[in-house]
Amino acid sequence: MAFLYCFVKSINTPNKSSLYLAATMLCSYVLSDYLYIVEHVYFNWIVYDFLTIAFIAFAIKRVKVTPSLPAYFIIVGLTINSVLVGFIYYDLYILGNTQEWWFWSFYSISINLIDILMIASLVINLDYVNINQGAKALKPMVKNGVSNG
Numbered sequence: 001m002a003f004l005y006c007f008v009k010s011i012n013t014p015n016k017s018s019l020y021l022a023a024t025m026l027c028s029y030v031l032s033d034y035l036y037i038v039e040h041v042y043f044n045w046i047v048y049d050f051l052t053i054a055f056i057a058f059a060i061k062r063v064k065v066t067p068s069l070p071a072y073f074i075i076v077g078l079t080i081n082s083v084l085v086g087f088i089y090y091d092l093y094i095l096g097n098t099q100e101w102w103f104w105s106f107y108s109i110s111i112n113l114i115d116i117l118m119i120a121s122l123v124i125n126l127d128y129v130n131i132n133q134g135a136k137a138l139k140p141m142v143k144n145g146v147s148n149g
Helices: 002-009 017-034 041-061 069-094 102-124 128-144
Strands: none
Touching: 002 017, 002 102, 017 041, 017 069, 017 102, 041 069, 069 102
């Protein structure tokens, strides 16, 4: 959905960075579900996350993708996802744990929340200008207090 939104949004704009990021994420997620590089699904996700991070970093370096907050947010989100998936992989396959514990719930919620936030960053297309403008608009309200009457 984020890819389609970014595709439609980028039709008449010269900057196609959000489209490139959305296409990269789409390819990564689709390929990781169907094309296994390694045997274990969790380790496969780690490999795809790191390949996606490397591809985005390469695209930023080659100026296909403008360095922006969504690009960096996706890199940070994929890194956090990789670390969490690494812990689950270690817990399930290295330690052989089969008893559910609090980290499994934390993992499930965190992975889904981070994925939603990465998609939202593409759709909203966060950038420093909008964040600074929003902060400047909120500063007088916080300084003077917001009245409820």
